[in-house]
Amino acid sequence: MSLLKVNGLSVEFTQYISLLRQKRLQVIHNLELSVAAGEVVAVIGSSGSGKSILAHAVLGILPSNAHVSGSIYLDGEELTPSKQVKLRGSEIALVPQSVQYLDPLMRVGQQVRYAVKTEDPVKTQRGIFKRYGLKAEVERMFPFQLSGGMARRVLVSTATVSGARLVIADEPTPGLDAASIKEALGQLRELADQGCAVMLITHDIESALTIADRIAVLYAGTTVEIASAEDFRGNGEQLRHPYTKAMWKALPHNDFVPIPGSQPLAGAMPTGCAFAPRCSLATKACTEGLPDAREIRGGMVRCIHAS
Numbered sequence: 460m461s462l463l464k465v466n467g468l469s470v471e472f473t474q475y476i477s478l479l480r481q482k483r484l485q486v487i488h489n490l491e492l493s494v495a496a497g498e499v500v501a502v503i504g505s506s507g508s509g510k511s512i513l514a515h516a517v518l519g520i521l522p523s524n525a526h527v528s529g530s531i532y533l534d535g536e537e538l539t540p541s542k543q544v545k546l547r548g549s550e551i552a553l554v555p556q557s558v559q560y561l562d563p564l565m566r567v568g569q570q571v572r573y574a575v576k577t578e579d580p581v582k583t584q585r586g587i588f589k590r591y592g593l594k595a596e597v598e599r600m601f602p603f604q605l606s607g608g609m610a611r612r613v614l615v616s617t618a619t620v621s622g623a624r625l626v627i628a629d630e631p632t633p634g635l636d637a638a639s640i641k642e643a644l645g646q647l648r649e650l651a652d653q654g655c656a657v658m659l660i661t662h663d664i665e666s667a668l669t670i671a672d673r674i675a676v677l678y679a680g681t682t683v684e685i686a687s688a689e690d691f692r693g694n695g696e697q698l699r700h701p702y703t704k705a706m707w708k709a710l711p712h713n714d715f716v717p718i719p720g721s722q723p724l725a726g727a728m729p730t731g732c733a734f735a736p737r738c739s740l741a742t743k744a745c746t747e748g749l750p751d752a753r754e755i756r757g758g759m760v761r762c763i764h765a766s
């Protein structure tokens with residue numbers, strides 16, 4: 460069974476046009492996703508596709524002008540706002556993108572100890588620093604004294620010692636060199652191998668494929684495909700959605716053919732399939748409604764032409 464299950468999730472933001480007039484901007488549409496214990500699911504999609512909003516909806520940290528509908532379950536129980544407050548930082552941990560999430564005025568060892576749920580926070584913190592190759596003196600440093608790689612290890616340490624069952628990593632590797640990317644991803648894989656459900660949010664499909672079991676592809680606020688990592692090979696014949704196939708072919712290692720056009724902006728969505736305006740397979744039927752999620756060859760796709 461899936462530890463995390465997201466069903467028909469929609470997120471809208473209320474925006475004020477003037478003092479008295481407001482409009483609603485929908486940024487997530489009817490999205491689905493699941494992550495099982497022991498599994499890494501990579502959520503990939505271009506900038507603005509809704510990856511961070513999805514993560515924030517699961518964590519319950521959306522701004523107050525956000526309206527969420529649909530359902531999110533953790534281990535079969537609905538994640539209500541009060542449950543999210545209770546479970547955040549314990550059952551559900553975030554590996555944030557940058558060191559800015561650390562308290563700038565607190566020594567990093569202390570910050571990691573706060574996340575420890577076992578009896579001996581100091582011992583646990585020292586053990587995890589050692590395991591992640593952080594020298595003994597690092598615990599006394601402040602965040603500004605850390606190199607990028609050290610900061611990353613501290614952030615992962617916090618998630619690891621929290622004992623969370625669901626770990627969400629939002630773009631954990633931007634700006635890192637190849638060796639640090641490998642290390643950061645290896646740590647996430649290790650968490651999954653120890654039984655965590657790991658949701659890895661990234662632009663970088665090639666890195667994601669080195670550790671992910673499944674890939675969820677987001678486009679303009681919805682999941683257009685969920686595929687196993689093995690489906691990403693060759694010319695992408697095993698892939699189901701035209702966007703996923705095009706994205707795969709656009710990689711430098713493949714054909715390096717860019718996809719013409721751009722992702723529609725929230726508030727300017729076409730009716731029907733959001734990818735239709737860029738899709739070579741599009742027909743009139745594609746513009747008539749959001750395609751249903753269908754199971755094909757063990758994966759999920761939202762495209763009426765997929766087979």
Ligand SMILES: Nc1ncnc2c1ncn2[C@@H]1O[C@H](COP(=O)(O)OP(=O)(O)OP(=O)(O)O)[C@@H](O)[C@H]1O
Binds near residue numbers: 472510724725
């Ligand atoms: N507070 C907000 N109010 C209104 N719109 C928002 C708000 N936060 C995000 N959005 C919009 O929601 C959409 C999805 O944003 P999100 O941050 O989830 O994208 P992303 O996939 O994480 O992109 P990136 O890869 O750049 O991090 C974007 O169009 C963004 O402009």
Ligand code: NI
Binds near residue numbers: 510511512
């Ligand atoms: Ni983001």
